[in-house]
Amino acid sequence: xTDMAHPAALVTWGGFVLALVFGAVANxxxxxxxxxxxxxxxxxxxGRVRMWMLAVAVAIIGASLLQLSGLVDLSRSLYPxxxxxxxxxxxxxxxxxxxxxxxxxxxxxxxxxLGGGSLRSLVVLVFVGISGYMxxxxxxxxxxxxxxxxxxxxLAAFGLASASLPVLLARLTGLPASTALMVxxxxxxxxxLAFVFRDARFRRNxxxxxxxxxxxxVIVGGWYLTGHLGYGENRETLETVYFATNSRxxxxxxxxxxxxxxxxxLMLWTDKSLRVTFGITSAAGVVLGSLAAAVATRxxxxxxxASLEDLCNQLVGAMLMGFGGVTAVGCxxxxxxxxLSTLALGSLLAVTGIIVGSWIAMQWxxxxx
Amino acid sequence: MxxxxxxDASGMSCPGPVMRVQxxxxxxxxxxxxxxxxxxxxxxxxxxxxxxxxxxxLLKHASENSKFVFYLRRA
Numbered sequence: 001x002t003d004m005a006h007p008a009a010l011v012t013w014g015g016f017v018l019a020l021v022f023g024a025v026a027n028x029x030x031x032x033x034x035x036x037x038x039x040x041x042x043x044x045x046x047g048r049v050r051m052w053m054l055a056v057a058v059a060i061i062g063a064s065l066l067q068l069s070g071l072v073d074l075s076r077s078l079y080p081x082x083x084x085x086x087x088x089x090x091x092x093x094x095x096x097x098x099x100x101x102x103x104x105x106x107x108x109x110x111x112x113x114l115g116g117g118s119l120r121s122l123v124v125l126v127f128v129g130i131s132g133y134m135x136x137x138x139x140x141x142x143x144x145x146x147x148x149x150x151x152x153x154x155l156a157a158f159g160l161a162s163a164s165l166p167v168l169l170a171r172l173t174g175l176p177a178s179t180a181l182m183v184x185x186x187x188x189x190x191x192x193l194a195f196v197f198r199d200a201r202f203r204r205n206x207x208x209x210x211x212x213x214x215x216x217x218v219i220v221g222g223w224y225l226t227g228h229l230g231y232g233e234n235r236e237t238l239e240t241v242y243f244a245t246n247s248r249x250x251x252x253x254x255x256x257x258x259x260x261x262x263x264x265x266l267m268l269w270t271d272k273s274l275r276v277t278f279g280i281t282s283a284a285g286v287v288l289g290s291l292a293a294a295v296a297t298r299x300x301x302x303x304x305x306a307s308l309e310d311l312c313n314q315l316v317g318a319m320l321m322g323f324g325g326v327t328a329v330g331c332x333x334x335x336x337x338x339x340l341s342t343l344a345l346g347s348l349l350a351v352t353g354i355i356v357g358s359w360i361a362m363q364w365x366x367x368x369x
Numbered sequence: 370m371x372x373x374x375x376x377d378a379s380g381m382s383c384p385g386p387v388m389r390v391q392x393x394x395x396x397x398x399x400x401x402x403x404x405x406x407x408x409x410x411x412x413x414x415x416x417x418x419x420x421x422x423x424x425x426x427l428l429k430h431a432s433e434n435s436k437f438v439f440y441l442r443r444a
Contacts, residue, residue: 030414038384038415042391045422104382104409116410299410301435306380306408313382362384369389 011230011244012281018225019282022218022253023115023289028297029211031055032109033332034100037358047205050196051212052336057192058216059341063223064185068178072227077250078329079344080164085329087151088144089346092328093335093353094360096256099320101361102313106332107255107321111283115290118303120310124318125259131322132260144327163345184343219337222252226278246277252341254334256325258283328353370429370440372404373397379436383411387419390441394425397443402428405439412437 025031029051036048066072074080100106105113105121107128113121134140155163160171165188170180196212197203227250230243245251246261258279265274294300305311325331328350330339336354339347376393378386386407394403405416413430416439420427424444431438 030411032411035383035411035415038387039418039422042384042388043419043422045418047418101384104384104411113410118410301410303408303410310380310382362388365385366388366392369385369392 007230007232008244008275011226011278012276014225014229015222015244015278016281016285018218018221019253019285020289020292022215022282023112023286023291024293025211025214025218025289026108026286027112027116027290027293027299029207031211031215032105033336033354034105034109034358037097037355038101038362041359041362046199047202047208050199050202051208051215053192054196054209054212055216055219055337056340057189057196058213059219059337060185060189060192060343062217062220063341064181064343066220066223066227068181072223072231072250074223074227074250074342075162075164075167077223077227077342078247079335079339079342079347080162080167081346082156082160082162083152083154084163084346084349085149085152086346086349088148088327089329089349090353091148092324092326093350094324094357095320096324096328096331097354097357097359098361099317099322099324099357100332100354101317101358101365103317103321104314107259107325108286108331108333111255111259111286112290113303115287115292116294116299116303117301120303120305120314123305124314126263127315127318128256128322128325129259129263131319132256132326133264133322135323135326136257136260140323140326144323148327165343165345168345181343188343215337216341219252219341222278222282222338223250223341226250226252230278244275244277246279251278252338253282254279254330254338255283255286256322256331256334260322260326324354324357370404371402372440373401375404376406378405378407378409378412380408382409383415385409386412387415390416391419391423394423394441394443399443401443403441403443405441407437407439408435410437412439416441 036052039045039048067074103124110121110124160167166181166184170177226245234241242249262280262283335347335350426442428440428442
């Protein structure tokens, strides 16, 4: 192994191990953001939303500490960039939310289900990958780039270096950047923790509490891995680069574009310009982590499509998820955990779109049932 | 186990079964039992959550011929 290859190998293998943990824990604890929204909308049950919010709080605290200690520069990630493509974030979020509800789960949930033996999820993921790739580089990408992305706000024109809540607070109050970050991260995470632990049933559920903390820590681990350990000088070009990420900047977990890049790598394996990346190994890691948990808990079970209607719903849902996940710059995990941990304004828009899209799909399903 | 009504949700994905089950239970008399058949593994957790959230009793659940069977008693 050459010196140059070392950070890339660290990032890809590290991403695999982090995702292995993520997949196993998510399988064991039934972590599912679509399920969380469904529980609230259909049953008024907030348990899984509390799981999600606890993971977000842990991720915000961890990511902010990494930022404050100077170990990573989150402003260079995709989420808080100063040009805010608000229409893409909202439309992409709505499509993703609607699609994941039709498909019975988001991209992450389908990776987890695949590990649990669902061949139905394998087909869903192939279509998520195709649609995602079409949105990155194909026909859908042309629509995205010409119709949606240009509708944006350049926050740099308003003196904001990045589109995040701490930067907005610093601009409005004149606080130093680090103080604004501390104030924002502390306020939001404490509010989330208060909401999460207000419920006695949730406090007693050690599996859900521990799982949420671990899932949040995995997101922090992703930032540290790609943003610190994987950041360095390329000995060939003498440029300082982020090694082994598709976005060429620091990343944490996200699953739509990585599913598309996984398909690309498998189909164009002999193209030497393509590399195994953090996103690709993390998608594989979630599947294998989930497989390990499913086997260990004896919940592994082969599953296929049950009906033609089921197949249609899943395929339409998968196409919407692929388009929406790329257009909104992330999925329920990419924007809903990794993005929110950066306190990016765009992540709030995208996640709102996902929740609303899922709610609309549930109302539509109710009428059809 | 005896039941008053049956709903076969085979082929339906989450959140479809739980949405329909909730609607059906809403139209039943208190104490009546609904037998539900699903193929979606997610329904195991969904039915338990439904029972916890709504007060209906999940009397029994079992796996039969690659399907899941639940008995829920209306609160």
